[in-house]
Amino acid sequence: MGATETLLQVEGLTKSYDGSSKALEGVSFSMNRGEFVSLIGSSGAGKSTLLRCINRLIDPTCGSVVFDGWETSSARGRALREIRRRMAMVFQGYNLVYRSTAIENVLQGRLGYKNSLMGALSIFTEEEKRAAFDALDRVGLGCCAYMRADQLSGGQKQRVGIARALVQDPLLILADEPIASLDPKSSRTVMEHLRWAADERGIACLVSLHQVEYALEFSDRIIAVSGGKLVFDGAPDDLTPSIIASVYGEEDPSSSTAECC
Numbered sequence: 001m002g003a004t005e006t007l008l009q010v011e012g013l014t015k016s017y018d019g020s021s022k023a024l025e026g027v028s029f030s031m032n033r034g035e036f037v038s039l040i041g042s043s044g045a046g047k048s049t050l051l052r053c054i055n056r057l058i059d060p061t062c063g064s065v066v067f068d069g070w071e072t073s074s075a076r077g078r079a080l081r082e083i084r085r086r087m088a089m090v091f092q093g094y095n096l097v098y099r100s101t102a103i104e105n106v107l108q109g110r111l112g113y114k115n116s117l118m119g120a121l122s123i124f125t126e127e128e129k130r131a132a133f134d135a136l137d138r139v140g141l142g143c144c145a146y147m148r149a150d151q152l153s154g155g156q157k158q159r160v161g162i163a164r165a166l167v168q169d170p171l172l173i174l175a176d177e178p179i180a181s182l183d184p185k186s187s188r189t190v191m192e193h194l195r196w197a198a199d200e201r202g203i204a205c206l207v208s209l210h211q212v213e214y215a216l217e218f219s220d221r222i223i224a225v226s227g228g229k230l231v232f233d234g235a236p237d238d239l240t241p242s243i244i245a246s247v248y249g250e251e252d253p254s255s256s257t258a259e260c261c
């Protein structure tokens, strides 16, 4: 394990699903420990593909991902399990077990630390159960621990997803459009919890978003992809309206030279 500032180094990452067209092409960037980075880009730009390549839900076609000193693209077996338990995922669709309670869902975040028998029997230590209750409390859901996940609102389900990520004791949270299905108030709450994870727990967060205003407000840094390529990597203040327009393939109204007739 590395102890440097840099947590994640992505170099020349390319992914082709069909062997010809490229969903990602030569993407390079790095992230520091505890850094909050938003990933923006229009639909089909390659955001989910990038997140999935980083945690090896899918294999990149070429390029490298070094996470906490581990080369993930060639990791197998024990090394891959170690990498995956230090990278937690938060999904737009929550990925909860709906017939299970909130607390049971949070405890799922510990499964990467169990052998398969203990996992299958859901055997968790007292310390793990305490940590799961603390995490639920942290996201304001201590009162809902024994409610079935399907009885929770969308915002509450996403907060259970974040609590599950927290008990995984990750170095990095990869969140794929965590607020895309939520109303503005729940969206803000979810973003605040992720920001808290970065600030107070030192967990780096890479969060894909369609809402540029949240990216500008919550991020240390923003990266943007367009047509599978990295087209911006910088501070929120440097993401100008014309860059935003080009990321989303729109004409920048401020630079328009077209004359009215």
Ligand SMILES: Nc1ncnc2c1ncn2[C@@H]1O[C@H](COP(=O)(O)OP(=O)(O)OP(=O)(O)O)[C@@H](O)[C@H]1O
Residues within 6 Å of the ligand: 017, 018, 023, 041, 042, 043, 044, 045, 046, 047, 048, 049, 050
């Ligand atoms: N499993 C797959 N098989 C084949 N092509 C895929 C697959 N997943 C994604 N793609 C293609 O890869 C490209 C990037 O898709 P991706 O899902 O990464 O985009 P995205 O930025 O996450 O979009 P969205 O904002 O709609 O979620 C798209 O052209 C998409 O059609």
Ligand SMILES: [Mg+2]
Residues within 6 Å of the ligand: 047, 048, 049, 176
């Ligand atoms: Mg996506």
